[in-house]
Amino acid sequence: MSNLNIRNVFGGKERVIKHKSGCTICLYPMGEFSSVHAFFGTKYGSVDTTFKTRYDDDYITVPEGIAHYLEHKLFENDECDAFELYAKTGAHANAFTSFDCTAYLFASTQEFGENLRILLNLVQQPYFTDENVEKERGIITQEIKMYLDDPGTRVFYNCMGGIYHNNPARIDIAGTVESIQEIDKELLYRCYNTFYNLNNMVLSIAGNFDPDKALAICDELLICKEDPQIDVLVPDEPYNVKEKKIVQKLACAMPLFQLGFKIPYPENASKDYLAFNIMLETALGDTSEFYNRLYNEGVINDSFGVGVTKGRGFFVPVVCGITHDPERVTAEVLAELARVKKEGLSRESINTSIKMTYGETFSFDNVEKVARNGMMAQFEGKDIFSNAETAASLTYDDAMDMLEKLDLDNYCLSIIEPNE
Amino acid sequence: MDIKNFSRKKIADGVHISCYKDTRFQKNRIEICFSDILDRKYASLNAIIPAVLSRSNSKYKTMQELNNRLSQLYAAGINDFVEDEGDIQAFGLYSYSLCNEYAFDGENVLEEISTMLRDCIFDPYLENGIFPDSVVQLQKQNMIDVNNNDINNKTRYASMRAQAIAYESEPASVRRLGENEDIEEITAESAYKRYIEILETKNVEIICVGPADYTIVEKIFTEAFSKINRRPEPKFRTARSSIKNTVSVITEEMDIEQSKLVMVYKSDYDKEQWKHAMLASYMLGGDVSSKLFTIVREKLSLCYYCSSGFRRGKFAMIVNSGVEKDNLEKARTAIQQQLDELRNGKFTDEDMEKAKLSIATVLKACNDCMDSISTWISGCIYDDDYTTPEEKINHYSAVTREQIIAAADSMKLDTVYTLTSKEEKA
Known part of the structure; x- marks a missing residue:
């Protein structure tokens, strides 16, 4: 840049x-x-x-x-x-x-x-x-x-x-x-x-x-x-998740799932937020082999997504979507993340995700978003430009470091199943 | 809205490009929209076309290849859409892309995204001369899933069901993506045949909004359409919905905590004077100073949401609310009472001015957002009325108390739809 x-x-x-x-x-x-x-x-x-x-x-x-x-x-x-x-x-x-x-x-x-x-x-x-x-x-x-x-x-x-x-x-x-x-x-x-x-x-x-x-x-x-x-007071939090799986039945047509990984709150949450997004997009997003294989098999659809839910004192990388087979998708996600932890991700694909994340964070022509993002950035001790600048400056190593932070045994799978 | 920034040009039979050049924005939005009357025979076939076209083209043969290139272009997107507006089904592709000046590797993002869009529409990836069967089958399943998942959002689902009942036998009662049985019958052959028909016969609107010079988009699509044997159909218009002789009262059950009550009113008011009815609907339940919000929600604490919206094409007013099951009857009475207050003139001039001011804020602000500028252009084209938002504000401003009363008085209850919990759960 x-x-x-x-x-x-x-x-x-x-x-x-x-x-x-x-x-x-x-x-x-x-x-x-x-x-x-x-x-x-x-x-x-x-x-x-x-x-x-x-x-x-x-x-x-x-x-x-x-x-x-x-x-x-x-x-x-x-x-x-x-x-x-x-x-x-x-x-x-x-x-x-x-x-x-x-x-x-x-x-x-x-x-x-x-x-x-x-x-x-x-x-x-x-x-x-x-x-x-x-x-x-x-x-x-x-x-x-x-x-x-x-x-x-x-x-x-x-x-x-x-x-x-x-x-x-x-x-x-x-x-x-x-x-x-x-x-x-x-x-x-x-x-x-x-x-x-x-x-x-x-x-x-x-x-x-x-x-x-x-x-x-x-x-x-x-x-x-x-x-x-x-x-x-932020209560002490054990390392492990409270429950590995939660299933609820509701009025819906097909199952919804969210897989959330528990990790300790990071020292630099704003940077890690972007880096995690880049890593997850590269590994599981719609440019990945993983996504395209499962999409073409009809196992996942356009609702499939990755991201991070974060706030003061909590930070949860998530994978979610609507699928007929949430158990299979979960198993596939865990296997793929285990594979990329071992084998790594390509530099080219991470660079593509960095450009993508930069493009998504570049949003200074919408009055409402500018006012909102200006406030939210201050709450994090940053300014309105920080996210786009950080995204553009992230490196391959930054994204790969996030894989190290992910404990693939420490997750909760939430499923909503149709009630009839 | 500065009309000087707006240009519109015919580039082929039934194909127009409309551009709104606005240097305030940092992205470009390009939309290619086909339109058709909603008809169960074709709704599903029309709907599957953009879903198939947005996944690949002859250069980027797989979804992964296409997505990869789009991501490299700073999260540019090629998205498919299918919308229903009254009796009309609008479908096609749209893209958002970052302006060239913010591309840190110096790419010509606009030219590349325009070319990709053209290739997706005119040069799709084919196998044996038709869409790949695997892609069609996949998108069929996705469409069926989307249809089935309509029940996830109970508010939207209830409103959709109520309108399907209210507009029974009219094109607007056809589902946006068609019925599941019709989707199941689609084949790669039938989808490809329909794709050719669409390219040749449907009206096409290309709408560009953003800071760029869109000459390149015009050039690319003029050339592409020049190779098509165009024989466009006449434009379709949404017809006013007829008022039933007897109010349809339909209750459906679902395993839910909060019941939904939707009341559909129709009117035989002068269609040219739709702004009177729009204002009456706004005063009833258009915003937080409306009667439904201040009385039914705030004073009576009957629901978390209670609002009304006016559908200009069908000349119908839809009241949506989320209510405790035990309060359904109370809510229905309270909503009807508030409409009666309007038709009996029980509102102040200040109430009327508040509604006009609130509408003016919406109209003025529509100039600030690329999506709403694009929607404004679509509306102008559809109505063949290029009234600017500023001029519309003046029109609303001229609406009188008597006209609001007359429009409210013309509203007749047509349909009452209730989605409520099953008996054993009550």
Whole structure:
């Protein structure tokens, strides 16, 4: 990539600022676009269930699903809900909770300033009452139940549950119908006051907006608080998976499978994430002999895929798909990985996968993705260019090293079978 | 959307290339789309063609060879698609590829991907003069699996079933990939024969979006189509769906936790005034400030999702919801009540303005995404109406309260479809 300067894709107009409030602010002006997307996120997700701050004597463990519950509740204040305010400007608002972050976002094409004010206020002004917390329980219960019927979701969570004994990544992000019964307004405030501290948060804005105006609004509305020094306990995790195989029956036409490998959380997770993807793509992806043999035999189809599920404190290389014969696919995957561990992969095929991964990470012309990726990169202590740069600089040895990290006996196979 | 960036040209009988040059993007998107009326006799045959063509060509004879070259071109993709839009089946290939300037080994990615696309479509890998039987058999099985796997996504499945019932006997009731029995009957010979018919008779739209100069794409496809004996059929249009005399009420069972309720409304409203009906549907359940979200979900806590969407071609409004089994009747009543509120004018001017603003945001933002620009171009071509999103915003803005009431009032319940748990599990 000698002639390439990824860092120039925004013409040097991007800014990353550590604001006096403690918040990290990323600004990506893309004036030639019509819309603006803003993400205001906290480094707080479903895995952060046991924690303390410097004000606490001891750790507290909160019910599973509380980060997601909190996300639902923040849209409401004492006068109205934030959706009503956004509706007056025409902005589209949403939020999401993942294993390790929660983010609130809007997309708009007008009244940027007003929308940013709504966003900053809604996240900084919690309003929880016994009544409004109770009202949300029904909606979240329906959300959980909807995903209980979804084989793609279940095969994923069952696999995570089979891999980890103690890591909270083993539990659904939304928790369970039972666990959310324990959530009340006091617990919500406790979690809010711990994690919704600006020192723990990132505001990322991309698109057609005035950066100076954005910063002026931030100066006005971001509330400085002392850093509570959050200490999240990541439970000790045995080396071996909890269960090697989990099978569930659901309404589906043919079996779904996910094979997840347990490995210790890597020192450089961002780099290993890309290197693992390259190695798995080379060994098992659609350019490999393996893939094409099984595809041509009708054993796998276009749903077959490889990748890595990662977050703070967990890192799981996975192989998944829909197949009539998940046991055979698993046996074939394990045999192929054992073979390439012994015989290696060709330099040419790894170089092809490096180019492919670089092409996939090169995504700076989509306003929403830029805002989102800008935030996510900060949560990992990186910047928005890091992934593409790392991908382009990876070597054959980097990819081969990942094979060494893979313990082929330490996996969980999750299968969803048709129930009739 | 800047119409100055848009060009459209006929390159053969029934074949047009439309280009939207936009230097903001770092990738190029090229789509070659064939269209046909949805007809059970041909739906499966049409659907298998792009699946077969996207796997190889005469230069890259196997899927592995083709995938290898695409990966070397920075994760460029040649993908097949089959879509149903009203009564129409649209199918073909599309590609995404990184702009040449970001290729660190200096490849001419655009020219190569265009050539590969051409070869896939016009110079496929053949055995004994037809598609290889093994490839056809494999794609048949994949199509049957995709059809069967429709049940995995219960929300989508319920909506699909409801629409199949609502549009019974109309082309739109035909499944996108056809029925499994029809797929099973496909042979390598019948697929190849259909492929030739498609090349010769179906209308073709080539749509390019991105920063490049697409002269090379035009040249490549003009030459390719000049070798085909083109005799294109007239263009097909989606017909409005007729309203049943009696509401179809269908309940199906599945082993599930959450029931799905889908209500299909149809209207005999003036088809030219579809924006009135679209706005009425949006106010009912188009976004988070709509009646279905604020009342049925938020106030009554009846469901996690409850929304409505308007199908312009069929002139039908589809309400989708996920509901606890015990609350199905309550949800049905609540949804109907919210529509009644609209038709009785029980909404404020502010409610109307919110919906217009929200639609304006969607329309303005469609300029920012390659997929939505491509969709906008397809819509313009299909409707033969090159109204820009900005002009559409003005049209919505002019819709009056009385027109929304009239459009809502014209909505007649046609189909109620429920997917619910089996009795023993309730």
